[in-house]
Amino acid sequence: MIHRKWFTPDKSTDAVLQIRVIPAKEKTTVSFHHEHLPNGAARTGMKAFWENVLQQIILRVL
Numbered sequence: 001m002i003h004r005k006w007f008t009p010d011k012s013t014d015a016v017l018q019i020r021v022i023p024a025k026e027k028t029t030v031s032f033h034h035e036h037l038p039n040g041a042a043r044t045g046m047k048a049f050w051e052n053v054l055q056q057i058i059l060r061v062l
Helices: 040-061
Strands: 002-007 014-023 028-035
Touching: 028 040
Parallel strands: none
Antiparallel strands: 002 014, 014 028
C-alpha cells in the first residue's frame, strides 16, 4: 500500500491518496482512495482521472 499526500493544483487542499495492489489467484485489484478532497466536483474529477489511469494500466498489460 502507498499512502501519500496529494496536493491539489491550486495547492488549496492537501488530500490524502492511498493506492493498494491486492493480488488474487489469477487477477489483481488496484484500488485508489482519495480523502480530504475539497468538494463533490473534485471527487468526480479525481474519479475520472483514476479510471483513466486504470485504463492505461490495462492497455499496457494486455
